[in-house]
Amino acid sequence: MAGIWIFAEKREQALELLNIGRRLAAKTGTAVSALLPGNPDAARDYIAHGADEVLLLPPLAADQSCEAYLPVIVEEAKTADPDVFLCAATPRGKELAARIAARLETGLCSSCIALNYDEGGKNLEMERIAYGGAAIQKVTCLTRPVMATIPPRTFEPVTAEAGREGHIRKLPAPPPSRVRVLERKVRTRETRDITEAKVVIAVGRGFEKPEDLALARQLADALGGEIGCTRPISEENHWLPQELCIGLSGIQIKPDLYLGLGVSGQIQHVTGIRNAKVIAAVNKDENAPIFGVADFGIVGDLYDAAPKLLQELKRGS
Amino acid sequence: MDFKLTEEQELIRKNMREFAEKYVDPIAVEIDENSRHPAELFQKLAEGDWLGMPIPVEYGGAGADYLTHVIAVEELSRSCASTGFTVSIHVGIAAMLILLFGNEQQKQKYLIPLAKGQNLGAFVLTEPGAGTDIMAATTTAVLDGNDYVLNGTKTFTSNGPTGGTYLVFAWTDKAAGRKGMSAFIIPRDTPGMKAGEHFNKMGLRSSQTSEMVFKDCRTPRENLLGKEGAGLAMAMTGFDHGRTGIAAQSVGILQAALDESIRYSKERVQFGAPIARQQAISWMIADMATDLAAARFLTYHAAWLKDQQQPFSKEASMAKLFASEAAMRHTIKAVQIQGGYGYCKGAKVERLMRDAKITEIYEGTSEAQRMIISGNVLR
Amino acid sequence: MPTIIACFKWVIDEAYIRRGFSGDLDFSSVDYKISDYDRNAIEEAVRLKGSHGGSVIAMTVGTPEATKGVKDALSRGPDQACFIADADFNKLEPSQTAAILADVIRSRIVNYDLILCGEGSSDLYAQQVGARLAEHLEIPCISFVQKVDIDGGQVVAERRVEEGIEIVAAPLPALVTVLPEINVPRIPGVKDTLTASKKPVMTIRKGDLAPLGGARLQTVGMTAARMDRICEKFGTEAAEITRFVDALRKKAVIS
Ligand SMILES: Cc1cc2nc3c(=O)[nH]c(=O)nc-3n(C[C@H](O)[C@H](O)[C@H](O)COP(=O)(O)OP(=O)(O)OC[C@H]3O[C@@H](n4cnc5c(N)ncnc54)[C@H](O)[C@@H]3O)c2cc1C
Ligand SMILES: Cc1cc2nc3c(=O)[nH]c(=O)nc-3n(C[C@H](O)[C@H](O)[C@H](O)COP(=O)(O)OP(=O)(O)OC[C@H]3O[C@@H](n4cnc5c(N)ncnc54)[C@H](O)[C@@H]3O)c2cc1C
Numbered sequence: 001m002a003g004i005w006i007f008a009e010k011r012e013q014a015l016e017l018l019n020i021g022r023r024l025a026a027k028t029g030t031a032v033s034a035l036l037p038g039n040p041d042a043a044r045d046y047i048a049h050g051a052d053e054v055l056l057l058p059p060l061a062a063d064q065s066c067e068a069y070l071p072v073i074v075e076e077a078k079t080a081d082p083d084v085f086l087c088a089a090t091p092r093g094k095e096l097a098a099r100i101a102a103r104l105e106t107g108l109c110s111s112c113i114a115l116n117y118d119e120g121g122k123n124l125e126m127e128r129i130a131y132g133g134a135a136i137q138k139v140t141c142l143t144r145p146v147m148a149t150i151p152p153r154t155f156e157p158v159t160a161e162a163g164r165e166g167h168i169r170k171l172p173a174p175p176p177s178r179v180r181v182l183e184r185k186v187r188t189r190e191t192r193d194i195t196e197a198k199v200v201i202a203v204g205r206g207f208e209k210p211e212d213l214a215l216a217r218q219l220a221d222a223l224g225g226e227i228g229c230t231r232p233i234s235e236e237n238h239w240l241p242q243e244l245c246i247g248l249s250g251i252q253i254k255p256d257l258y259l260g261l262g263v264s265g266q267i268q269h270v271t272g273i274r275n276a277k278v279i280a281a282v283n284k285d286e287n288a289p290i291f292g293v294a295d296f297g298i299v300g301d302l303y304d305a306a307p308k309l310l311q312e313l314k315r316g317s
Numbered sequence: 318m319d320f321k322l323t324e325e326q327e328l329i330r331k332n333m334r335e336f337a338e339k340y341v342d343p344i345a346v347e348i349d350e351n352s353r354h355p356a357e358l359f360q361k362l363a364e365g366d367w368l369g370m371p372i373p374v375e376y377g378g379a380g381a382d383y384l385t386h387v388i389a390v391e392e393l394s395r396s397c398a399s400t401g402f403t404v405s406i407h408v409g410i411a412a413m414l415i416l417l418f419g420n421e422q423q424k425q426k427y428l429i430p431l432a433k434g435q436n437l438g439a440f441v442l443t444e445p446g447a448g449t450d451i452m453a454a455t456t457t458a459v460l461d462g463n464d465y466v467l468n469g470t471k472t473f474t475s476n477g478p479t480g481g482t483y484l485v486f487a488w489t490d491k492a493a494g495r496k497g498m499s500a501f502i503i504p505r506d507t508p509g510m511k512a513g514e515h516f517n518k519m520g521l522r523s524s525q526t527s528e529m530v531f532k533d534c535r536t537p538r539e540n541l542l543g544k545e546g547a548g549l550a551m552a553m554t555g556f557d558h559g560r561t562g563i564a565a566q567s568v569g570i571l572q573a574a575l576d577e578s579i580r581y582s583k584e585r586v587q588f589g590a591p592i593a594r595q596q597a598i599s600w601m602i603a604d605m606a607t608d609l610a611a612a613r614f615l616t617y618h619a620a621w622l623k624d625q626q627q628p629f630s631k632e633a634s635m636a637k638l639f640a641s642e643a644a645m646r647h648t649i650k651a652v653q654i655q656g657g658y659g660y661c662k663g664a665k666v667e668r669l670m671r672d673a674k675i676t677e678i679y680e681g682t683s684e685a686q687r688m689i690i691s692g693n694v695l696r
Numbered sequence: 697m698p699t700i701i702a703c704f705k706w707v708i709d710e711a712y713i714r715r716g717f718s719g720d721l722d723f724s725s726v727d728y729k730i731s732d733y734d735r736n737a738i739e740e741a742v743r744l745k746g747s748h749g750g751s752v753i754a755m756t757v758g759t760p761e762a763t764k765g766v767k768d769a770l771s772r773g774p775d776q777a778c779f780i781a782d783a784d785f786n787k788l789e790p791s792q793t794a795a796i797l798a799d800v801i802r803s804r805i806v807n808y809d810l811i812l813c814g815e816g817s818s819d820l821y822a823q824q825v826g827a828r829l830a831e832h833l834e835i836p837c838i839s840f841v842q843k844v845d846i847d848g849g850q851v852v853a854e855r856r857v858e859e860g861i862e863i864v865a866a867p868l869p870a871l872v873t874v875l876p877e878i879n880v881p882r883i884p885g886v887k888d889t890l891t892a893s894k895k896p897v898m899t900i901r902k903g904d905l906a907p908l909g910g911a912r913l914q915t916v917g918m919t920a921a922r923m924d925r926i927c928e929k930f931g932t933e934a935a936e937i938t939r940f941v942d943a944l945r946k947k948a949v950i951s
Contacts, residue, residue: 009858010858065857065862065864067837090857090858091839091840091855091856091857091858092857092858094823094827094839095827095837095839095840098790098823098824098826098827098828098831099827099828099830099831099837101791101824101828102791102794102827102828102831102832103831105791105912106791106912107789107791107911107912107913108790108791108822108824108913109913110790110816110821110822110823110824111821111822111823125916129821129921130819130820130821130918131708131710131713131721131819131820132710132818132819132821133921134710134713134715134721134920134921135713135721135918135919135920135921136917136918136919136920136921137820137915137917137918138915138916138917138918138919139913139914139915139916140913140914140916141912141913141914142910142911142912142913142914143912177836178836178866178867179836179837179838179864179865179866180864180865180866181862181863181864182852182863182864182865183862183863184859184860184861184862184863185860185861185862185863186859186860187859187860187861199949199950223950231876235875235876235877236876236877242856248821249815249816249821256948256949256950257944257949257950267710267711271921274921277947277949278944278947278949279925280940280944284663286658286663286664286929287577287580287665291584291927291929292584292925292927293925293927294925294926294927295925295926295927295928295943295947296926296928296930296940296943296944297927297928297929297930298929298930298931298932298936298937298940299663299929299930299931299932300931300932301932304932305932305937308932308934308937309937309940309941312937312938312940312941313941313950324763324764324767324893325767325889325890325892325893327764328764328767328768328771328884328889329886329889331727331729331768332883332884332885332886332889335883336883339883364885365883365884365885365886366885366886366887367885367886370886374887379885379886379887379890380887380890381886381890385886389886584927586927
């Protein structure tokens with residue numbers, strides 16, 4: 001049953017891929033197969049959400065991680081010969097996709113943000129961000145299967161359809177991978193999802209100490225918004241969890257208002273806020289690139305401007 | 318003719334740019350405002366061998382050519398003209414003169430620490446009564462046993478309050494005229510030598526400038542640099558190198574003014590369009606870019622001549638004259654382009670304009686350069 | 697003592713790319729740099745050498761002009777470089793780059809222990825070369841690593857995954873791709889740059905390699921991303937703050 005294959009570590013990612021998968025399958029008159037790692041319980045759910053076939057990947061031993069599935073997936077893909085293979089662009093998904101592509105000797109469009117068949121309906125044209133966000137690259141894949149990784153939350157999740165039918169098939173257990181997991185540190189997700197927030201206050205390296213983030217919090221509270229950050233804040237300073245990092249290697253947001261505090265506005269960050277309705281910023285360097293991409297910018301010290309803003313917001317409302 | 322820099326020169330420029338963006342830009346406004354010498358920054362500069370670039374490796378330097386040094390001074394000055402100048406006078410004059418004229422013992426004792434950036438060098442020539450007219454100097458050095466004893470007051474000494482190694486010029490035989498001045502290497506904390514408070518200046522504010530007072534300051538004979546009576550000639554050689562450095566500093570300022578002007582004029586909208594679309598503005602920028610290119614070529618040419626071991630006195634003067642006046646002319650324009658915003662503290666062009674002014678004054682005023690150049694071409 | 701290979705790419709510095717008036721990409725005044733995260737890979741290789749001894753080979757596939765990049769890499773501490781150069785190598789897609797690297801490593805650097813790559817290149821950020829290279833060489837691959845060490849015959853690494861962090865081990869030889877937070881890359885000193893050209897460089901031409909397979913991914917378009925905004929600036933005086941908040945209210949993005 002060739003057609004469209006999807007692979008995701010998590011259900012919500014799978015639903016987004018199923019959405020694209022269904023759209024592509026409808027265009028080409030083929031079926032959608034979803035790979036389901038681990039717990040098989042979700043198989044029916046995937047079918048309800050558009051999978052025509054669910055390929056179960058058996059649960060792994062405690063010291064094994066997703067990459068162990070590589071040989072099984074590759075074997076199955078060689079027999080089934082799908083037209084398109086989409087993977088969620090999570091860290092493991094990205095690695096797995098590249099390795100599958102290498103073994104299947106095919107091309108892979110990484111971090112694809114749009115995909116459509118060309119006019120003739122033959123080639124799948126895929127768009128991705130290049131040069132840190134300065135450019136949009138459009139690619140086609142010349143070999144089979146056409147592979148792409150899709151960043152989570154790029155597309156809407158598909159909605160369930162009553163009465164859908166599909167096959168469920170078990171794939172064989174893989175041999176153990178040479179990479180063994182010694183320890184897992186699960187990050188507790190103490191933060192809310194900011195991809196849906198109406199207002200996002202982004203924190204940059206202009207903040208001097210972690211305590212000072214209170215300023216941003218107060219502003220967020222006053223505006224009914226959430227806090228996000230630049231990569232150095234989450235990755236270098238570890239002041240905020242990494243799922244709040246906005247940009248090329250983080251998340252894409254589309255709030256009504258983005259307000260950057262002490263954010264320089266490097267292209268890699270800015271590419272994550274492209275779809276904000278209004279971009280505003282406070283930066284003490286009037287030359288900061290953020291002012292070139294902001295609607296409204298305050299040139300000044302955030303330690304001076306933020307309390308004043310807070311006051312003004314309280315006064316006005 | 319070969320206008321191409323070597324890959325090493327290009328990489329060193331890039332590395333200095335990165336260094337300046339990382340360590341200099343964030344403090345440039347503050348050190349200007351507070352007139353503060355950023356010792357922590359000089360520590361970092363020393364670690365990257367930036368304080369001894371053209372000094373041979375065996376004397377603690379990096380063994381680069383002079384052009385490389387000039388490129389680094391330019392790139393540093395693009396972020397902070399004060400810092401660029403401090404490096405220029407420290408390496409280009411103080412360390413360079415010891416390299417060129419010092420004996421082995423002096424090189425071991427004074428040059429190595431300078432080139433490694435363990436202390437800063439100063440060039441102590443100007444006096445309250447002797448600026449352009451250096452022959453009017455009155456500071457004397459009298460031999461007494463095995464020591465020279467110095468008396469007099471110097472002024473406008475860069476790195477005066479913060480220096481570690483001072484090259485001091487004094488008369489050993491005033492009657493001998495141009496052949497009567499000698500130079501001495503005097504380390505910090507030598508009794509009888511005292512640096513005054515640093516001056517509160519219009520620009521170049523983080524470079525520390527002060528008086529140096531000599532009161533029966535004894536320095537052993539071994540600290541005489543070169544021969545007795547050769548001081549003035551050595552000072553002139555120092556100026557050839559130093560002026561090339563000031564030219565580079567001016568090129569850096571000019572580049573920053575151009576960067577600022579391009580950016581601002583494309584962003585600032587008046588009458589419904591970026592002001593860059595107005596010919597009055599775009600022509601200012603065209604002139605700026607053209608003078609920058611000319612200044613840069615003159616400067617690199619002077620440094621290149623030095624590296625070819627050819628005379629470069631006249632070329633150094635021309636480069637300094639042209640580059641410094643271009644920097645002044647165009648930083649005024651750069652402020653003009655930014656209007657009222659350019660006139661306020663915090664605008665980079667405001668600092669550039671104040672910093673540009675000094676380049677027309679020190680290491681020989683523009684008038685002094687014209688005297689040298691005309692003397693040269695009318696000979 | 698380990699032999700470590702650090703792969704790097706000499707890329708267009710995206711800061712120099714301008715958007716032409718008609719929305720096209722203007723590459724007329726671009727400069728090149730070592731891809732940001734590849735600097736982390738080189739730095740980490742040199743750091744590992746510092747604690748375990750051995751040697752570091754910096755390796756790149758690029759156009760002949762990338763000699764500057766080779767010197768740049770060598771100024772960051774590796775002992776030697778391997779430069780695979782051809783005028784056509786600016787248009788390679790990840791599958792081809794990985795194949796070339798694999799060919800050279802297999803044929804010319806027989807005994808290696810660890811290969812380090814950046815997490816992704818700062819130009820195309822496809823994040824594929826490391827993983828594909830590991831597949832070609834049939835060695836374990838550990839991606840998105842924020843901490844790495846060599847322990848006897850194995851590599852131990854902390855890698856970033858969706859739910860947090862996994863500490864994993866794999867037998868050597870292995871390939872690791874590093875995140876930027878693994879270290880702070882040095883800014884080479886003047887001496888480092890001047891001595892870089894004295895280090896050995898093995899230059900390999902296209903003709904020395906197995907025939908190169910065709911591209912599997914084809915770029916059919918590259919356009920400037922648009923970002924047109926109002927770009928109005930405000931000060932921090934009370935009146936300016938009021939004007940700023942009013943502007944936001946007028947746009948109805950806050951109540
Ligand atoms: C391949 C790649 C992917 C990347 N992905 C991402 C990504 O997804 N997200 C991301 O954010 N980055 C990403 N980056 C990093 C990005 O290039 C920038 O380094 C980063 O966005 C800068 O963060 P920042 O603005 O907080 O810090 P900085 O660039 O250091 O800027 C700090 C700013 O604060 C200002 N400031 C300082 N003090 C004050 C004050 N008191 N008041 C007001 N302003 C002040 C300064 O003027 C400065 O502009 C990526 C880089 C690469 C190469
Ligand atoms: C910030 C700073 C740092 C300095 N650092 C040092 C240092 O490290 N070491 C050091 O020794 N000195 C240093 N100087 C001194 C500097 O070199 C002198 O200021 C300069 O040589 C001019 O001397 P003056 O200020 O006494 O001006 P003057 O010589 O009094 O000149 C005043 C004006 O008259 C003009 N003039 C003078 N004579 C003539 C003439 N014959 N024909 C036409 N015009 C003439 C000058 O060009 C100038 O315009 C520094 C000065 C400053 C401001």
